[in-house]
Amino acid sequence: MKILLASSEVHPYSKSGGLADMVGALAKFLGRAGQTVGVVTPLYRGIAERFPEIQKFDWWIDLPLGLHRVQASVWTLQPSDGVTIYFIDQAGFFDRVSLYQDGGRDYADNSRRFIFFSKCVAQLARYLPWQPELVHIHDWQTGLVPILMLHQKLTEGWGRLPRTCLSIHNLAFQGNFPRADYELTNLPLDYFNPNGVEFYGHLNCLKAGISYADRIATVSPRYAREITTEEFGWGLDGALRLRQDSLTGILNGVDYEEWNTTHNPHLQQPYSVRNLAGKTANKLDLQKEVGLPVDAKVPLFASISRLADQKGVDIQLGALEEMLSADLQFVLLGSGASHYEKAYQNLAHRFPKKVAVRIGFDHALSHRIEAGADFFLMPSRYEPCGLNQMYSLRYGTIPIVRVTGGLDDSVIDAAEDEQAANGIQFTEYSVRALAKAIRKALVLYQEPGPLSHFRRNAMKADFSWERTAREYIRTFERLVGKRE
Numbered sequence: 001m002k003i004l005l006a007s008s009e010v011h012p013y014s015k016s017g018g019l020a021d022m023v024g025a026l027a028k029f030l031g032r033a034g035q036t037v038g039v040v041t042p043l044y045r046g047i048a049e050r051f052p053e054i055q056k057f058d059w060w061i062d063l064p065l066g067l068h069r070v071q072a073s074v075w076t077l078q079p080s081d082g083v084t085i086y087f088i089d090q091a092g093f094f095d096r097v098s099l100y101q102d103g104g105r106d107y108a109d110n111s112r113r114f115i116f117f118s119k120c121v122a123q124l125a126r127y128l129p130w131q132p133e134l135v136h137i138h139d140w141q142t143g144l145v146p147i148l149m150l151h152q153k154l155t156e157g158w159g160r161l162p163r164t165c166l167s168i169h170n171l172a173f174q175g176n177f178p179r180a181d182y183e184l185t186n187l188p189l190d191y192f193n194p195n196g197v198e199f200y201g202h203l204n205c206l207k208a209g210i211s212y213a214d215r216i217a218t219v220s221p222r223y224a225r226e227i228t229t230e231e232f233g234w235g236l237d238g239a240l241r242l243r244q245d246s247l248t249g250i251l252n253g254v255d256y257e258e259w260n261t262t263h264n265p266h267l268q269q270p271y272s273v274r275n276l277a278g279k280t281a282n283k284l285d286l287q288k289e290v291g292l293p294v295d296a297k298v299p300l301f302a303s304i305s306r307l308a309d310q311k312g313v314d315i316q317l318g319a320l321e322e323m324l325s326a327d328l329q330f331v332l333l334g335s336g337a338s339h340y341e342k343a344y345q346n347l348a349h350r351f352p353k354k355v356a357v358r359i360g361f362d363h364a365l366s367h368r369i370e371a372g373a374d375f376f377l378m379p380s381r382y383e384p385c386g387l388n389q390m391y392s393l394r395y396g397t398i399p400i401v402r403v404t405g406g407l408d409d410s411v412i413d414a415a416e417d418e419q420a421a422n423g424i425q426f427t428e429y430s431v432r433a434l435a436k437a438i439r440k441a442l443v444l445y446q447e448p449g450p451l452s453h454f455r456r457n458a459m460k461a462d463f464s465w466e467r468t469a470r471e472y473i474r475t476f477e478r479l480v481g482k483r484e
Contacts, residue, residue: 001476002036004132004162006121008114008141009099010041010085013051016099017306018252018387019169022219023138025255029469031082036130040121042094043075043087051077057086063119066184070116074124088120104338111181114205118144125149125162133480134163140175143209144185147197150212151187163479166213168206170384171227171234172310175205199235210239215479216247217472219385220406224249232382248475251409252385253468259367259391261459266367271396273459276452279371279396286372289365290356292329299445300329301438302373302397304366304388307336307344312379312402317343318431319379323438324351331356333369370395375441379426379434383407389423393458398444398451399423400437410463422458 009015011024023039031037048054057074064070072090079085088094093113100106107113122145125135137145146164153161182192182203192198197208210216218224224247226232228240240247261278262270268285271278280296287294305311317340320330324347332344332355341359348357358365370376376392378401385406389399393410401407403425411423424444426437444451 001473001480002130002133003030003136003476004038004040004121004125004128004134005136005138006040006118006142006145007138008042008117010039013041013047013085013087014044014099018219018385019138021255021387022167022169022252022385025253025465026469026472027083027085028080028255029253029465030472031080033469033473035082035473037083038086038124038128038130038132039083040086040088040124042117043089044099045095045097047087048075053077054087061088061120061123063116063123064186065112065116065119066186072116072120086124088117090116093117111175111177111203112184114141114175115144115181115184118142118148118205121145122148122152126152126158131160132162134165134476136165136167136476137209137213138167139169140173140204140206140209143175143205143207144197145209146212146214147187147191147208148185151191163215163476164213165215165217165476165479166209167217167219168210168227168384169219171206171232171236172382174199174207174234174236175203177203177205179203204236207236207239210236210243214246215475216240216243217475218247218249220251220409221249222408223382223384223405226382226405250468250471250475251406251463252387252390253465254387254390254394254463255465256394259370259394261371261395264367264371266364267371269371271371273396273456276396276455279455282368282371283374284372286331286368287329289368290331290358291352292331292356293353298327298329299374299442300331300372301375301377301400301441302331302369303334303377304369305332305334305336305378307334307340309337310381310383311336312381312429312434313337313340315429315431315434316377316379317347319434319438320347320355322431322435324354326442328438328442329354329356331358331369331373333358333360333362333365335359335361370397373397374445375400375424375438377434377438378402378407379429380404380407381429386410390461390463393422393461393463396455396459398441398454398458400434400441401425402429402434403427410461412457420457422454422461 269278
């Protein structure tokens with residue numbers, strides 16, 4: 001198949017979260033499986049300098065954006081077999097300090113930036129010489145692509161229109177903009193209605209994708225079910241129920257070429273499911289690095305997270321307040337809301353021998369935390385997929401997760417299957433429930449046999465991208481086969 005992916009971020013070129021990891025890995029493994037793959041993404045500040053092998057593409061873009069026209073050039077890179085990255089170079093929109101925000105606030109022109117980007121995707125889908133058969137778009141930033149393509153078919157005679165698939169990585173982020181911004185699409189008002197792109201009088205870019213994509217995917221099976229409910233639907237559950245027959249959930253994968261414990265440049269001590277001695281050595285190294293007392297006998301809990309309400313930060317702080325009287329340590333790597341950052345820093349100040357906090361993002365340190373910790377906390381309110389629980393499993397670090405989304409799809413509690421157990425689950429979103437789960441972990445830590453059993457089950461779990469890519473290929477083949 002010939003597949004064009006479109007995303008506002010792609011690892012290793014740009015990243016704010018799991019979206020970038022998913023798209024970068026999916027492209028690589030689709031190419032490795034023999035597919036022809038293109039990826040369209042913005043050329044953000046610093047990409048050209050970090051990847052000097054990037055080349056100018058013989059392509060000039062000149063498109064309407066409301067009453068004006070905007071120009072862009074295209075650069076390309078071929079990072080792996082079968083994969084070409086197409087970078088949209090529009091300095092006014094993308095040469096900025098960060099992807100979507102400055103100082104914690106969204107850029108005021110995000111609608112202009114990503115409506116233009118969506119138009120660029122549609123143009124490449126139409127005119128690339130290799131003629132994509134399917135366009136796979138991701139989140140609200142590309143949500144308008146299907147309707148832009150459809151309108152060109154209806155008005156300009158685009159003959160063999162590629163099929164479209166929308167992947168929803170987090171329904172909470174929808175690209176909701178004032179009605180006036182609809183004019184930037186240069187589409188007729190016919191599409192601005194409750195069955196199209198309109199959402200309570202606003203333009204909703206994600207709803208546009210939900211309404212007009214041929215297929216909708218989410219990043220875990222449970223999340224695909226959850227988003228059709230009022231509790232998790234963020235106002236779009238009705239639109240998703242209308243498309244339920246076209247909705248599927250495919251659990252994200254992990255790139256084990258990067259996230260592994262045996263050939264990892266970020267770890268001093270390799271280890272494996274057959275030889276766990278190196279895990280203890282990594283724990284001692286981590287304790288020393290973050291300034292905690294070096295003691296293999298003390299259970300070490302960890303969290304690597306965006307500090308936001310979604311991630312269960314409030315109940316985690318509450319549970320730590322309750323549990324730090326016990327003999328344990330905790331290390332955090334993350335950033336986000338300033339009041340949460342301050343709360344963790346205050347906790348570290350009050351418990352300097354038990355809590356270590358690193359505000360920011362450090363990719364190498366994240367590997368060392370995953371390898372050195374005994375338990376990993378992910379008490380999310382909701383979690384479309386989650387990746388850190390899968391990283392933790394591969395590193396033999398027992399995840400403690402709330403039963404939601406991809407966390408439930410990837411972690412097995414002993415109450416569910418004692419033989420296959422690889423983590424600890426809790427259901428109620430409360431400090432009490434998380435503290436109880438931490439107490440279970442402390443009991444498990446004192447039992448070497450069961451702890452080793454959990455760790456070995458965890459490290460044997462298969463969430464490889466080979467498996468995930470096969471599921472996407474099957475979905476795409478069925479979709480491309482459905483022609484009018």
